Amino acid sequence: MRKKIAIIGDNFMLPQVFRAEIEKVARGDLDIRTLQTAWPDEPMEFGDPALGLDKVKEYFGHPDEVVDFIGDAEILVTQLAPLSEAMMRRLPTLRLVAVSRGGPINIDMAAAKAQGITVVNVPGRNASAVAEFTLGAILAETRLIRVGHEALRKGEWRGDLYRADRTGRELSEMTVGVIGYGNIGTKVVRLLRAFGCRVLVCDPYVQLSADDRNAGVELVALDNLLVRSDVVTLHPRVTEETRGLIGKDTIALMKPGVILINTARGPLVDYDALYEALVSGQIASAMLETFAVEPVPSDWPLLLLPNVTLTPHIAGASVRTVTYAAEQAAEEVRRYLAGLPPVNPC
Numbered sequence: 001m002r003k004k005i006a007i008i009g010d011n012f013m014l015p016q017v018f019r020a021e022i023e024k025v026a027r028g029d030l031d032i033r034t035l036q037t038a039w040p041d042e043p044m045e046f047g048d049p050a051l052g053l054d055k056v057k058e059y060f061g062h063p064d065e066v067v068d069f070i071g072d073a074e075i076l077v078t079q080l081a082p083l084s085e086a087m088m089r090r091l092p093t094l095r096l097v098a099v100s101r102g103g104p105i106n107i108d109m110a111a112a113k114a115q116g117i118t119v120v121n122v123p124g125r126n127a128s129a130v131a132e133f134t135l136g137a138i139l140a141e142t143r144l145i146r147v148g149h150e151a152l153r154k155g156e157w158r159g160d161l162y163r164a165d166r167t168g169r170e171l172s173e174m175t176v177g178v179i180g181y182g183n184i185g186t187k188v189v190r191l192l193r194a195f196g197c198r199v200l201v202c203d204p205y206v207q208l209s210a211d212d213r214n215a216g217v218e219l220v221a222l223d224n225l226l227v228r229s230d231v232v233t234l235h236p237r238v239t240e241e242t243r244g245l246i247g248k249d250t251i252a253l254m255k256p257g258v259i260l261i262n263t264a265r266g267p268l269v270d271y272d273a274l275y276e277a278l279v280s281g282q283i284a285s286a287m288l289e290t291f292a293v294e295p296v297p298s299d300w301p302l303l304l305l306p307n308v309t310l311t312p313h314i315a316g317a318s319v320r321t322v323t324y325a326a327e328q329a330a331e332e333v334r335r336y337l338a339g340l341p342p343v344n345p346c
Contacts, residue, residue: 002029003337004093006073010039010060013079013100017322021330022077026337035069037061039080043295052086059106063087070094075336077329078106085111098332100325101125102183103237104346119346120332124183125325126316131187133315134233134263137287138176141259142231143168146285146309169230171195177229179222179245180236180264181206188235189217200225203236226253233261234268248273257284263315266292271302278305289315 005022009015015034022032039060046057053063059082066081067090076083077098085108088094097107097119104121112119140146144161151158160166174197178185181203189212192199199217201208202225208217226232232254236242246260247270260283262269271292277283285307294313302308332342 002031004031004073005075006070007034008078008081010037017326018077021326022333025330025334028337052084053082055108056082056106080106083107088115096336098329100329120342120344121346122325122328126321127183127187129318129321130184130263130315131191134188135191137261138231140309141285141287171197174230175228176231177225179234185235223253231259234264238265238267243267244270251277256282259284260286263289266290275301278307
């Protein structure tokens, strides 16, 4: 009996890459159909109660179009297609959903469990990409790469950046505080160690690896990290505990002239408090890669500050992220077809 597989990809997670990986590893008579959506050329959505999508976020696609495409497929492979409870009721043959991202927040997980649909994901799919990007962001701020670049683009030769009282600092003489020690945070720590800086980690739910402990990495409380760090980089998930983690009170604990890096999630930061700290100089500069609202409004005050580097949520975008996520999703499909348990059930 033919196994029907629906693949909903986009302009990053290309459906043909999913298909090629599935056909490489899966056996049997497969009926595979693919759809390529317009993300990231068009922005994703974050929950629409009018469409019954209030329990999902960071998705792309209209419910009716998604349901019509999946049809009688038993397996769905996707990155961003939404699946609400109402949609699942219209898909009685669906049994496996492989989501090629770290958190399947585009899926109503409670409804999936109730409907007997297995959901798998790809934890850490872009951890290396984000970790590398984070190091680049730190260096852009500590070594004044952005400042020099922007001046030269305006025709201004900033020879004064070579002055001892204005030039940047080497990481080897700095303390870097890493908040969050998951898939990404652990890789950031590993990369930072090569620069010879002192590394502090705050994560109340984990222990440091023996390798990091032996290298002198310290696991400390948040207040301790904020007081001591020259650079603070954020890597936790957004929870009720971490939402607004960097706000007026925590910023007040930071060293004057600290550098803030956020390649994690926008809601971790209180942007009004951050703006005030950047204007006052309490925070010397910030590199922001993710935002509470995306795309950011054109009149957003932080866009106008000279001591902020901004990128449009691209830290996790790399060619290897695409191929790795597709490989892992294909392996989950292979295991399902072979009657084996999933590797990463949600």
